[in-house]
Amino acid sequence: MSSATPSLRPASLSQALINFWRTPTLTVARFTLRSYIRSGWILGDIVVIWLLYAAFFLEFGGNVKYFYDTAGQGLYALAILSTIVMTQRAMQARVYLPLARLSSRSAYVQGIILAAGLLRIPTFLLMLLLAAGYHTHIPILGIQGATVSNMLPGVLGLLLNCIVLSTLTVVLSIPIATRRIQIVFLAWLAVVLYSNGSPALIAQYLAVTRLPLAPFAACHSFGATGVIDGYGLVMIILEVGYIVGLTLLADFWLKKRDLILL
Amino acid sequence: MAVIECVELSKTYSRRVTALNNLTLIVDEGTSFGLLGENGAGKSTLVRIIMGFIFPSSGSVRVFGEKEIARAHARIGYVHERPIFENRFTGRAYLTYLGQLSGLWDQANKTRVDSLLEQVNLHQAADRAIGTYSKGMLQRLAIAQSLLTEPELLILDEPTSGLDPHSQWEIRQIISALRKQGKTILICSHYLTEIEELCDAVGIMRRGSLLLTGKVTDLIHTQNTVEIVLAGQRSATDVVEQLNLAELVIKARANQLNIASSAQSQVLSALVRANIPITSLNPVSHTLEEVYINAVQKPEQPAKVVAGMREGGKR
Numbered sequence: 001m002s003s004a005t006p007s008l009r010p011a012s013l014s015q016a017l018i019n020f021w022r023t024p025t026l027t028v029a030r031f032t033l034r035s036y037i038r039s040g041w042i043l044g045d046i047v048v049i050w051l052l053y054a055a056f057f058l059e060f061g062g063n064v065k066y067f068y069d070t071a072g073q074g075l076y077a078l079a080i081l082s083t084i085v086m087t088q089r090a091m092q093a094r095v096y097l098p099l100a101r102l103s104s105r106s107a108y109v110q111g112i113i114l115a116a117g118l119l120r121i122p123t124f125l126l127m128l129l130l131a132a133g134y135h136t137h138i139p140i141l142g143i144q145g146a147t148v149s150n151m152l153p154g155v156l157g158l159l160l161n162c163i164v165l166s167t168l169t170v171v172l173s174i175p176i177a178t179r180r181i182q183i184v185f186l187a188w189l190a191v192v193l194y195s196n197g198s199p200a201l202i203a204q205y206l207a208v209t210r211l212p213l214a215p216f217a218a219c220h221s222f223g224a225t226g227v228i229d230g231y232g233l234v235m236i237i238l239e240v241g242y243i244v245g246l247t248l249l250a251d252f253w254l255k256k257r258d259l260i261l262l
Numbered sequence: 263m264a265v266i267e268c269v270e271l272s273k274t275y276s277r278r279v280t281a282l283n284n285l286t287l288i289v290d291e292g293t294s295f296g297l298l299g300e301n302g303a304g305k306s307t308l309v310r311i312i313m314g315f316i317f318p319s320s321g322s323v324r325v326f327g328e329k330e331i332a333r334a335h336a337r338i339g340y341v342h343e344r345p346i347f348e349n350r351f352t353g354r355a356y357l358t359y360l361g362q363l364s365g366l367w368d369q370a371n372k373t374r375v376d377s378l379l380e381q382v383n384l385h386q387a388a389d390r391a392i393g394t395y396s397k398g399m400l401q402r403l404a405i406a407q408s409l410l411t412e413p414e415l416l417i418l419d420e421p422t423s424g425l426d427p428h429s430q431w432e433i434r435q436i437i438s439a440l441r442k443q444g445k446t447i448l449i450c451s452h453y454l455t456e457i458e459e460l461c462d463a464v465g466i467m468r469r470g471s472l473l474l475t476g477k478v479t480d481l482i483h484t485q486n487t488v489e490i491v492l493a494g495q496r497s498a499t500d501v502v503e504q505l506n507l508a509e510l511v512i513k514a515r516a517n518q519l520n521i522a523s524s525a526q527s528q529v530l531s532a533l534v535r536a537n538i539p540i541t542s543l544n545p546v547s548h549t550l551e552e553v554y555i556n557a558v559q560k561p562e563q564p565a566k567v568v569a570g571m572r573e574g575g576k577r
Contacts, residue, residue: 022365024363031359035348093342096315097346097347097360098360098363099315101335101360101363101411259310
């Protein structure tokens, strides 16, 4: 028996991995990504990355802080845009056939969230490769002062922020969210922007509405500082909590929705 | 055993549009049930509720006894009214994906997909992009995907809508074969001949209500009218006048009298008293089209259940 145990372990581990690979969530995620790529929308992502590169990095490389500030904002916008496209494609009438095969809607929405999140990795890597690698033969271009150790915290923060944004975009998509929820979210966003930009007294009171953005801001700053301290670790945990929480929220909302899709 | 049980089902959409109104429908195991009704009658809403895609405003629905219908999805094959696929994938790739979602992997998936493509006569186009398929091929692909898990219940929403006659015939052959296998089938259709050919029982819907439900054979042989053929060349009109039967006769033409079955004994007595011989007396058969038109033209009333059916359509 004792000799059989070690040989069983790899088999059971590989079986566990196969079972994991075959979960409906991963199956939906893989298909959603394949569908996004085959539809040609992936070219849109590549073009946006190229435009960002051309606009902000072609003539001057900048340092690590510049890279994360500039590329970060572009990648955040791209995360929102490409997730809108991906979710709208996945939530048309074609959803009925996959849903008719699943024993709950959870796997479907989780698959979309996973696909949208995974897509952030290659888009970021492409941006990084272009900015860091393309002009290494010209010393003043590329990312100045970039080392693996001072780049990694920024990578983690930027990717987490992009994934939070893509997850939030899925959650706020119709039919997962209602128009009312979308309006409430936009109202909150307006209050946040007002409280951030106005010197009025009321804006100072409204600063409390910016609290949920603390993890986002902290993760964004990792790129500039190149350091993740204790506070940063807590913010990372909160950011992961956002992703999990938003996924559960999407699942909860979608379960209740009438799916009348065209 | 009831496979589908809808009890007092109502559905009101947000703008106070009532799509279903207190509808009760029960479909038994092995029954092929046809849902007829004009556009907007509520057929598709009913199907979506039965599939668990939308939820009733009131009432209850169970499929295979499951109130949470998604749990029964593995036992249901579904064809949407407008099958929309991923056009850039091949028919085989898309079926493979849907098979994987149903837990079919590796050789089991390949074998099942190949066999279904053969069954619906799509094997030669299996490796072409779905975007190049004709409407008939798309419909056959939709039927193929519905059969992936060898379901006990098939729900087909307008399976032949918009197809050319040959494609319609092909789809009907497939459904007919499935019916012979004893599958429970729910078909929504506008095509009365199709329902008459493929279904054991039928429900006629209008404005979210079930107007009439019953076995097809009972509906088309509803004995509410009988036809009496008078012997010889005696004029039916003259007999009606002579015996003063105008109020009891629906139609008098040549030597034939059409009367309500309830007036049968009265008319026969009058003929016997007047010594007028008859050749035959038969119930009048309707086509399903006549049954349908009669049902939808009548003022609205609670669902009528024709002999041989329990309330709501159960045999």
